[in-house]
Amino acid sequence: MWSIKQHDLAIKERLSKMKLLDSLIAKQEPLADYEEALKKKLIIEMDAFGGE
Numbered sequence: 309m310w311s312i313k314q315h316d317l318a319i320k321e322r323l324s325k326m327k328l329l330d331s332l333i334a335k336q337e338p339l340a341d342y343e344e345a346l347k348k349k350l351i352i353e354m355d356a357f358g359g360e
Contacts, residue, residue, distance in 0.1 A: 322357070325350055 329350040332343055339347065 325353065
């Protein structure tokens with residue numbers, strides 16, 4: 309049961325990060341430095357998961 313909850317939390321966290329990345333990519337105006345850094349970090353994290 310605990311492993312199911314952990315897996316569920318991991319999926320929710322990944323989905324949250326994907327939504328954040330999507331919103332950063334969709335922004336029309338130039339990104340602030342911290343937004344650009346966050347976008348790069350999220351892309352690296354998503355790539356590390358290999359699209360799971």
